[in-house]
Amino acid sequence: xxxxxxxxxxxxxxxxxxxxxxxxxxxxxxxxxxxxxxxxxxxxxxxxxxxxxxxxxxxxxxxxxxxxxxxx
Numbered sequence: 001x002x003x004x005x006x007x008x009x010x011x012x013x014x015x016x017x018x019x020x021x022x023x024x025x026x027x028x029x030x031x032x033x034x035x036x037x038x039x040x041x042x043x044x045x046x047x048x049x050x051x052x053x054x055x056x057x058x059x060x061x062x063x064x065x066x067x068x069x070x071x072x
Contacts, residue, residue, distance in 0.1 A: 011036040012060040012067060015043070025051035 015034035019027050028048045037043050037060070056071045 009039055010063045011038045012062050013037075015058065015060040017045070017047075017071075018057045018059060020055045020057075021049070022051070025049060 013036040015037065017029060021027060026049075030046045034043060034045070058069050058071055060067050
């Protein structure tokens with residue numbers, strides 16, 4: 001039943017992260033490709049950054065609206 005409810009509501013899709021890092025820093029993110037996120041769902045991401053991040057934003061599409069949110 002949960003899957004049917006999810007299929008009938010909007011989802012955040014095409015999720016990506018944008019890292020504003022100096023060129024000498026390297027980041028590894030897991031999972032490499034993010035799944036669609038439905039209302040009430042959680043997405044756990046792991047990142048290993050060699051150094052310190054300047055800023056991180058998450059991007060996606062909710063229905064037909066492009067979404068951008070800063071992560072802190």
